[in-house]
Amino acid sequence: MTTPTESVQTTSTQWQRLSPWSVLHFLFLQLRQSVSFAIYVIPAYVVGGHKLIDSEYFPLLLLAMGAGWAISSVLKYYFFQFTVTDKGIAIRSGVLDRTFTDLPYERIQNVKFDQPFYFRFNDLRIVTLDTAGSAKQEAHFAGVTSAYAQFVKETVMRAHRQQSATTTEESLSSTATDEQLLNERSIRDLILHGITNNRVWIVLGTLAPFYEQISGFIFRQMNALRPQAEAWLGEQVVALWYVGVMSVLIAIVLLILMALFSIGGSVLMFYGYRLTRQGDKYIRNSGLLNRQEVSMKRTRVQIARQQQDWLDRLLGRVNLYFEQNVTGRTNPNELKATHKLLVPSVTVAESDELTSNVFSAQQARHMNFEPIHIRFFWRQLMLWILPLTVLASIVSFKVLGVTGALPPLLILSAMVTLTYLRWQRWGIASDATYIYVRKGIIGIDYWCFPLAKVQQVEVRQSLFMRRRRLSTLGFVLASGRVKIPFVATDFASPLIERVLYEVEVKKPGWM
Incomplete structure (x- = not known):
């Protein structure tokens, strides 16, 4: 039995332990869970629990709890073992409830590094293995050296290259070791990001x-x-x-x-932000207290989303997202999600350049978009806005009398204006390689994804839409579903045929 610090960095069937410093990680997890539990316990103690527990025993109770946490952390460290073999990574964990996790390399979609503040002084890392088709990150081990963490990542990437049928040129590109710096974020950029994301x-x-x-x-x-x-x-x-x-x-x-x-959260999360490219991989490093490293292969990127809300538009900034497989997942925090790579508060020119780096020759901001039909606006007006306004007017008149007419009119004007802007922004376009979607209300978001990444096309028509030759399109990708309502059938039908031809005849690999 060895630790990653002592072992030779080669794959073997020998079980390994984490660094003894991983006890800090298990202790921190228990403290965090205890804080969540304390939110419910403290009010109960204040209301009546202090009558059951004498205050002089309270320090002893805290001491016993601390000792329990420490013993539990040591036991979790002792019973946690893992091995990196030629076929995959296996993990044994648990004290009373033993768990065995076997992850073949083909199931591992991404390898993420974290360095919490309690691992900074000895340069240890937390390695998270993000698996495709899982609702959660299935495996991670905390307390390995930076060199060993990099070895695990290179082993996974090498297994992926061996399993995929790539050309010699792609193989040489993927094994390149030189990193190309694509983007950095300054403190000023992070402050702007904190401002624009909490309006x-x-x-x-x-x-x-x-x-x-x-x-x-x-x-x-x-x-x-x-x-x-x-x-x-x-x-x-x-x-x-x-x-x-x-x-x-x-x-x-x-x-x-x-x-x-x-603003403080933005600085903590993205301090020292660096986006680099190494071969066909994009690597993000950021974090003030907890350093994070997230990598994403270029071939796994499903969609590029340039998000620009009203304040971003006013300041000339864009939040750029690259998204990969999210099958079977819930919706985690976008800042911490491993299936999304966020470049915060870049300029419009930087956003366009980075998007072109992933999807070459894309023209998301330069296309002539086909607008959705005006019936979308009238449908929202008749089904939602007017009925709600009438209901609000009745209540307002009953409470305020004649003066109650003003609030419903203001609400009606605002809702009609916002709905009209939403209809005006929504559009779809395509070229020989990509599909582009534009949406927003005051700000404008641009979505770009290759035809080859589409897994399924959904076409929906109500009776009234069929009469007007309109359709609601849905493009299903590994990263999720993109929906465009009230598209003219004359535009939608040729686009659907091109997508199906791309998928059925050419059979490109979407991963």
Whole structure:
């Protein structure tokens, strides 16, 4: 039995242990779980639990819990073993409930490195094996050296190259060792990313100097309307109304405090951001306290998404996502997801250049898009906007009288404007290699994916759509489903035929 630090970096059937420092990792996981559990325990203790447990025994209770965590962490380290063989990676873990995980190399889609703050001083890593078709990351081992982590990654990549039928040129490209720097993010870029991805705090922050005046105005209006409201609703309901307004004001203050953490979170997650290319692999390194390394093969990229919301558009920034297989997954946090590679808050020119690096000759921002039909707008208006406006008007008139006409009109105007902008933004285009989708409301997102990556085409028509020769298209890729409603059948039919020809006749590999 050896540790990765001691063992020779070759594949073998010998079981190995993690570094003894991995006890810190298991201890940290238990502390994190205990904090989540404490959210429920502490209120119960404050309400009545302190009567059952004498305060003088509380330090002893904490000491016993700490000793239990330490013993459990040592046992988890002792019973955790793994081996890297010629066929795959096997892991044995668990103290009482023993688990054996066998991962053939063909199932391993990605190898991710993490370096938490408690591993920084001795340069140890957490290796996560991300498997295709899994709802979670099935295996990881914490506490191996950087050299051994790189050895595991190279072993997996070498097995993939041997199993795939690639050309000699592709093989030489994939074994290249020189890294090409594609993009770096400065602190200023990360601050902009934190701002643009939590927009609510900007509106609330600009109103902060006026909160006293705003709250005073609200309460004066409430006092003026109180007699009329009590006549309509009764004193008890009006009292609840006051409580509701106070709750809203408190919630606004809390939202400001919570949203201000966005910038700090952006810096913590993406500090030292570097995107490099090594052969046909893209590698992202980032993180202030916890360093992360995520790699993605170029051939596995299913779709490139240039996301530009209203504030991104105002600042001339784009969040660029490259997405690969997500079969069987839930929707994890996009910042931490291993199936997505995010380049935060790049300029429009940088976004276009990086997208072309993955999908050569793409023209997402330069295509003439086929707009969806205007019936999409009228459908949203008749089915949702007008009925909700009528309902809001009835309630508003009953409570406020004639003055109640203004809020529903403002809401109606805003909803109609946003729906019209949404219809105007939505479009689809294609060329000989790629399909492009444009969508958004105030901002505009561009989606680009090769015809060869499409696994399935869905065509849906209601009775009314069939009469108008309209269709709702759905393109199913390994990264998910892309939907475009109310597309003219004259445009959709030739596109579907081209996609099916590409998939059925040429039979390209989508992975």
